[in-house]
Amino acid sequence: MDAHSRQTKKIDLDRFPRVALCHQPTPIESLPRLSEYLGGPNVFVKRDDCTGLATGGNKTRKLEFLVGEALQQNADTLVTQGAVQSNHVRQTAAAACRVGLACYALLERRVEGAGPSYERTGNVFIDRLFGATLEFRPGGLDMNAEAMAAAERLRDEGRRPYFIPGGGSNEVGALGYVSCAQEIIDQVAAMDTGFDWIVMATGSTGTQAGLVAGLHALGASLPVMGVSVRQPREKQIKAVHDLAARTLATIDGGSLPTSSVIVDDGYVGPGYGVPAESTLEALDLAAKLEGLLLDPVYSGKGFAGLIGLARANFFKPTDNVLFLHTGGSAALFAYETTLLPQTAAAEEATA
Ligand SMILES: *Cc1c(COP(=O)(O)O)cnc(C)c1O
Secondary structure (H helix, E strand, O other): OOHHHOOOOOOOOOOOOOOOOOOOOOOEEEOHHHHHHHOOOEEEEEOHHHOOOOOOOOHHHHHHHHHHHHHHOOOOEEEEEEEOOOHHHHHHHHHHHHHOOEEEEEEEEOOOOOOHHHHOOOHHHHHHHOOOEEEEEEOOOOHHHHHHHHHHHHHHOOOOEEEOOHHHOOOOOOHHHHHHHHHHHHHHHHOOOOOOEEEEEEOOOHHHHHHHHHHHHOOOOOOEEEEEOOOOHHHHHHHHHHHHHHHHHHOOOOOOOHHHOEEEOOOOOOEOOEOOHHHHHHHHHHHHHHOOOOOOOOHHHHHHHHHHHHHOOOOOOOOEEEEEOOOOHHHHHHHHHHHOHHHHHHHHHHO
16 A cells, blocks of 8 residues: 555535535445456456446436536526437436436447447437437537537527537546546545555546546556557547646646646557457456456446456556446446347348
């Protein structure tokens, strides 16, 4: 345990509007069979896949603050956007139901060549169960601009929209992961082991930015490795750092050196929403060694990063590494034919 990680400092988040949506603290569990298989480090998992709202995931922490602000502004509709299999849209649609708001979501067809279940099952299916209004868009548009335009149209019709950017990643949503940083430091203080690294998937940046900002504000010297799910390293570092700096300004936490933002882009594979070989292996190992579900878009790539870095001896064998499990298993069903092609083919043959 690193002495610097034992903190008594607290971040005051009480001045921000917030609604309770999340099971917290989420548990930290050890993964002994996977750790043994890798020959070290000791791998632990922070179960943010178990945040409780509509199968859970990292967007729920962000939505506590975003929906808090929406209610403060007397909004009647949450407007947001994401990929077709967006976990963020699913959690936003659920949060809207929890507080009695409508949800209007634009879904971008960002993934090419996805099977027939991709637009029907998984997260889209759940969005529909929550009664969200969905509009599809082709890939490659500026989706935040599209969603803001949709919000303006709703305003013209007399509605009171509240715009949430893709992934809930702005300085309001990132407060959810400032809060998670505090939670991890409190859990570390109560455990007899500390952590040498946090490893996680990074996409629209709010999760890593909030976590890094929170750890910095707490004075904790616990490095965070973001495993990119889409962008090259330099671009992702800049985007995470920009938002982390704005988040720190929001909580009066001082300035942040760029060196606090660490990203590995070696596990993106063919691109956003398309699993690499290493993603499939990570899903398989987590499932068969630990009974742990990952997803093919985010947590599978993040976990592939952890496995790859362990094999490259990036960690010391005695290090304690905490994988932040950001959720995503609701998307598994939409990827059935990619994940289990033999089963799918066999069923087709006997049908
Ligand atoms: C959105 C998401 C992420 C990435 O978090 P960002 O804040 O967008 O970087 C990781 N894992 C899952 C399952 C997600 O849905």
